[in-house]
Structures are given as C-alpha cells and as structure tokens.
Amino acid sequence: MATRLVQINMKARNDSALGRFWAEALGWGVDSEGPGVTNLEPVGFSYPDPVAVCIDIVASPEPKTVKNRVHLDLATTSKAHQAQLVARLRDLGATLADVGQGDVPWTVMADPEGNEFCVVEPRAVYQDTGPIAAVVVDCTDPREMVRFWGQAMDWTLHEVTDAYAAMRSAKGVGPYLEFIRTNDTKTVWNRVHLDVRPYPGDDMAAEEARLRALGATDPGIDQTAIAWTVLADPEGNEFCLLTPR
Template identity: 85%
Template sequence: MATRLVQINMKAHDDAALGRFWAEALGWGLDSEGPGVTNLEPVGFSYPDPTAVCIDLIARPEPKTVKNRVHLDLATTSTAHQEELIARLKDLGATLADVGQGDDVPWTVMADPEGNEFCVLEPRPIYRDTGPIAAVVVDCADPREMARFWGEATDWTVHEVTDDQATLRSAQGVGPYLEFVRTADTKTVWNRVHLDVRPYRGDDIAAEEARLRALGAGDPGVDQSAIHWTILTDPEGNEFCLLAPA
C-alpha cells in the first residue's frame, strides 16, 4: 500500500479570484465543487494522474502572517521565457517578493495577489518535462528525515538526499518534483498551503492511516468530526490530508 501526492491545498480569502490568477499563470482550467472551493488542473486532465499536481483553493478568513512553508517553483525553458513569464505574472497581479534570497540568485521570488510566495526559476534541464510547475517545495529542518518519511509514505521515488535538500518524483518519472529544503525558520502557525495525498483505488483507508502513523505521522489536534478526510502531520508538524482512495 502507498499514497501519492495528488494536489496542494491553498487557503485563500477569495478562492475564485486567486483561482483565476493561478489558472492564467499555469495555463490550466478551473472548476468549483461548491461555494468557497476552486479546483485547478490542466485542461483535458484525468484526475488523479502523476503528470500534474493539482491545486485546490479553499476560502478561509484567517490572514497570512508568515512566509509559507510550502510553495511552488515554476519552470521556464529559456532566459527569454523566464523574463516573459515574470512580466506576464506581474500583469496578472503578482509582485516581486523578498524572502532573504539576496540579489545574486538566478531565480525570481514573487508573491501572488494574496501574498503567497512562489519562484520563477531560470531554465534548468532537470525541469524540462515537468509542465509549468517544476517543483512543490517544502521548508524543513531535516531533509533526510523528510525524505525518509515521504519516500515511505508515498510511492514516489527519492532522487537526491543531502543535509540541505531532498528531492522526490512520481514513480512514473513524470510531473513536478517534491523537494524538501533546509531552512532555519521554524513552523509557528497552521500552514496555509499543504499537501494532499490519496491511496490507490481499492486500498483500505483505515489501514493506510495506520501505516502512515507507524511511519511517524502525527495528529494535528483539531476536531475532524465534520470532514470526510483525515488530517495528519508529518514528522516536522506540517499538516497534510489523507483523502479517499481513487
């Protein structure tokens, strides 16, 4: 048994407006399964599929107070494409952001209209076939431990592990990467952006939850009686959702 990363969950004050921004930014389609929920996925996509990690935007009133611990890196194919993408994102409402990256990095840090940080990367061969999202990036204290947990929690393949960074990708070798990057910051609030994972069709959801807990998943300590999915935490306290098999 195993799960796989199928989407990221992003809180938003205005899910529809933020959804329109990200749909335009990525060239994806958008839909809604109900009030306060906007769903983004590639046009013609058959969910779930490892070629893309989708985005669910959920309306929440809480303000953003700290830098997100989970963000997106966007891929580009050339220096000209990087410059064009940055200009287009600015026209859509994105702004330049300073997260302490300095002036000599080849990527550009930006923030979407609600302040969620993301990076527009310079062209890198490793991301040539990922689609518009090069990687989902998670800040952490111990990339080795995060690679151990997420490599066993999912069927994604661990590609690189160092003291500073760990990299995983789907078992099929397609879609974006999942990266854990060592940072000095510590988690202080509920993550506004988190990972959602699903077991495969036919798997036992209760058995999968038990397996994840045995690997080191924890309990976020919130009332879950009104929801039909399970919220867990990884070994560094990052919330993630275990969805129904599909």
C-alpha cells in the same frame, strides 16, 4: 499500500479570484466543487494522474502572517522565457518578493494574496515537468523528511543531502517534491499543504495507521465533519489523507 501526491491545498480569502490568477498563470482550467472551493487542473486532465499535481483553493478568513513553508516553483525553458513569464505574472497581479534570497538566478514572487512562489531559471531537470517544476517544502531536516515521505508515498527518491532532497513520481512525470533546509521552524497552521491519496481498493484506516507508524501525528483538530483525514508529518506540516481513488 502507498499514497501519492495528487494536489496541493491553498487557503485564500477570495478563492475564486486567486483561482483565476493561478489558472491564468499555469494555463489550466478552473472549476468549483462547491462554494468556497476552486479547483485547478490542466485542460483535458483526467484526475488523478501523476503528470500533474492539481491545486485546490479553499476560502479561509484567516490572514497570512508568515512566509509559507510550502510553495511552488514554476519552470521556464530559457532566460527569455523566464523574463517573459515574470512580466506576464506581474500583469496578472503578482509582485516581486524579498524573502532574504539575495542574488540568485531565480525570481521570487508573491501571488495576489501574498503566497510566495519562484520562477526558476531554465534547468534541464525541469524541462518535462509541465508549468510546475516543483512543490517545495521548507524543513529543518531534509533527510528525515524524505525518509518519512519516501515511505509514505511510492514516489522515487532522486537526491538527498543534509540541505536538500528531491522526489518524483515513480512514472517519471510531473513536478518534483523537494525539501529545502531552513533555520526557521513552523509556528502557525500552513496555508499551503499537501494532499495525498491512496490507490483504489486500499483501506483508508489501514493507510492512516501505516502513516502514523511512520511518524505522522494528529494535528489536534475536530475532524468529525470531514470524509478525509488530516495528519501532520514529522516536522508538524499538516497534510490531508484523501479517500482512495
């Protein structure tokens, strides 16, 4: 049994407006499965497929108060492309952001609701990822995080150090999942989180039990009205275990 990363979930005060921004930013299609939920995926995409990690944007009245612990890195193919993408994103409503990054070759930005993301300089490792180079998770212990997620999912470990770890789909396509060491600890519910899904035919309850045995915990919320399961990883980051598909 195993799961795989299929989408990220973003909370937003205006899901449709933020969905339009990210659809334009990524060149993706936009849809909705119901009021308060905006779904983004590549045009012509057949969900789920490791070639892309999709985005669900869900309406929430709670304001953003701290730097997100999960963010997107966007890929570029040249320095000129990086500059053009930054300019286009600013035209769409993004702003430059200062999270204490200092003098770095990538550009830190925020979407119209203040969610941080990076437009990275051209890197060979990201040349075949699609528009999203990586889904990045801040953490205090990358080794422990990749230990958990490496067993939770069937993705392949590419690199691990005390400060950084990276995984990618075993099929070698789509974005990377990266863990970056920070000194900050989690203090509030994450406005951006991971959604993982078991494979068709897998048993949902057995998969939940397996994840708990690996170190997942109960975030302490009422889950009686939902068909999926909300858990937290070893550093308290909430994630959703969706039904097998």
